[in-house]
Amino acid sequence: MKITPTIRAELEQFLQQENLTLSQFGQITGMNRGIISSIVTGNKSMSINQLDRITEAMGLPEGHFYDLFIDNYIIDTPPNMRRIEPFLYRCAELDKLDAIRRVVGAIMDNLLYSPKLFEIAEGLLAQGRLGAALILYEGVAEAEKYQHSERLAICQYRIFKIQIGNDQEKNFQSALQFEPFVKRLDAIDQLDALIDLANVYRSLRKWERTKEVAKDLRTLAEAQYSLEYSQKSEERKPQRPLFFYIAFSKSLIGGVYYEQGKYELALQIAYESCDLDWVKETDEEALRWKSLFQEWGEANICLTKLMAGDTEVLPLYIDLISTNREELLPGLWNIMIVANRYKLNVDGILSQFEREISNIHDQEGRQTNDKQNINDQLVGFLSELADYYLTNGQYEKGISYLLDCMRLSTIINNEHSILRCVRMFERCRQFVSNEVKVEYRNLVEMG
Template sequence: MKITPTIRAELEQFLQQEGLTLSKFGQIAGMNRGIISSIVTGNKSMSINQLDRITEAMGLPEGRFYDLFIENYIIDHPPNMRRIEPFLYRCAELEKLDAIRRVVGAIMDNLLYSPKLFEIAEGLLAQGRHGAALILYEGVAEAEKYQHSERLAICQYRIFKIQIGNDQEKNFQSALQFEPFVKRLDAIDQLDAFVDLANVYRSLRKWERVEEVAKDLRALGKAQYSIAQSLKREQVKKPLRPLFFYIAFSSSLIGGANYEQGNYELALQAAYESVDLEWVKETDKETKHWKNLFQEWGETNVCLSKLMAGNRKVLPAYADLITRTKDEILPGLWNIMIAANRYSMDVDDILNRFECEISNLHDHTKIQTNDQQNINNQLVGVLSELAEYCLSRGQYEKGVRFLLDGMRKSIIINDERSILRYRIIVERYQKFVLTEAKTEYHNLESYARRLSY
């Protein structure tokens, strides 16, 4: 069928070709004859529901006329949100993201439509339609970029969270774009935003930035906890976690940043602070849950700080601690292997103990979580340390296997720091690994050269 300028013309041509009366077509489409007649004569616009019925009755794919709908009823017409809103939801349902972009581009010259588009974006986000919501948030953010509004800050927060994925370089750029907007959020939203931002910087091993964000989180958390204690009624808006969490978590972040930078005494001090929770007055179930977790994490971090300082005696205790929670095994193994390579520790007994977990390391990439960027970072890290450990001890077959797995994963997540780490390992042990790893090594070299341009 030849495309004509209007949906009305398409419908007229179809009726003529099929020899259908308005009444007969109305029966097929489930619409009365009067509505069909008004659409054909151009006396009435149509809703997206009516368009979908007409499209189905014509035997055409869903969304076949959406571009024409935009041309006929949105572009160069005063925006009618009663028509646009259901159209955007339907486009999101059918993954017609280009159509959504056209609508946003057509109406966002006028700031009056920002509140409604923001509301629609929030609705789409709640439905899990992140791609569609992202387009609307970006449209509102662009329209309001000079407004310094809280809505602009929320849009930037939503954009940041939606964009976080497997590509570490993109994650870094998203974090940098969002960070200037954090303190424009209201205080409660800031708490969770600081946590999200710190987690991204943590996955990127940007420890100075982690510490800066953690200090902001601590100050805000203490202020909000004090306010909550002084109020005689519950606050209307609450953060995702109990208020004390943000204070204790900030200590945990600062401790992690310090030991990663080799400041083990400061790391140990922060670990002790994160478990000193006698000041917490709440006794509800959720508070007890988080207090128990911080107690476990704190014990682990105390051991870890000592281990990273070269204390071999705490290794058995640390290995026991990381088995208490499944999520701690991957980062725990990474820490053990870092210490093993740094201080030439023999950890073969630990590797035998965790043989099953090591064999199934890639299971961590099969289930997507909100903390996937940290899991990816931990995976490429532990694989590089395992490769270094095995190769340095003459276990070449195992070492090369870990090396290849880690090289592939570091390219997938676009982690420049890890890519450099693998290049160094290959160059150090090249006479043992180049034959087996030749193809992957050249792929890594080619990719690294592209990153440097």
């Protein structure tokens, strides 16, 4: 039978080797002799704060004894959340995620610990310790997977939000895992969850899924709006004004029609989006959002006409995107789509935005809740820009943007864009240097 080593034995051995008395060691740690004696004799359990002091006094790195702490005080004894909670926070602070996994695995057979672990996960999330929080949410979700609780739905929502990143395939799998739990959330949480879900599907160009989620959002938002103004609601409020969710759902549906080439339907919804006379909110934030939706609606009207072939509105569209930094990247992408579709010369426009285009990769580092859409827009723009220059015989510029596009597409695992880059490269392979061919081959192998 394997004997589990103990922190107490390690401490005793250290004291003997260094020829230290309990009093002397107590002075080094800042703890009194009685506490040290109780720890050494095993009459007293140890707190994580005391363990950290002892570890430092022994000249060992932070967290050196954490695995033994789990063995001695969590696995081998009845779990005590007053001891476990500060230990989990300290593990998160030191990024000792494997230790957190061991604790969760050791105690989650008992559903009684779920509420407290969920509470700790929420605390870690608030601190921005996402990796640690994710482990706890996953532990609670696994333990409660046969429960039809709101807490399980919230865990799945938190897991979904934390997991969204640069890898589009992983984002898709995360969305599929979360979607069945959306309707178990409180109605207010559902509003934001549906937006988050729709944004992921939109970034993945899953248009039918985007439309279905947008329809659910509209139905729920309209019901909540009616409830809010038919009686004085004492319920907590959503993150944004209630009308936002109705307007945004319409915008999503219009965007789907636009992407599917159903320009008449897209134009109809764009006109609807500009009509916000029905909005009852009058506070400053609501007015700000109202103004933004009207701006977006006007831009969408112009863009839809442009995509349908009305190139006379191009100067107006350029004016609209020039005054809005957030719309510049998607706006330039749209202009390049139109240029390639209708064989337009947009060299003058590209010169006008030369500085912005040269800094376009700054978008990758932007901290945003919608990063997956930013990456999608950036890949799309680079792809269209490469196509434009290659079609017009400007091979050096075209290849440069193509390789940029392929590099980012590989990072975010955008297979559609990678294939488009491959087709474009093969189309002009005869015009590129051997050095560029090597760089291209390396990117293909990475993908």
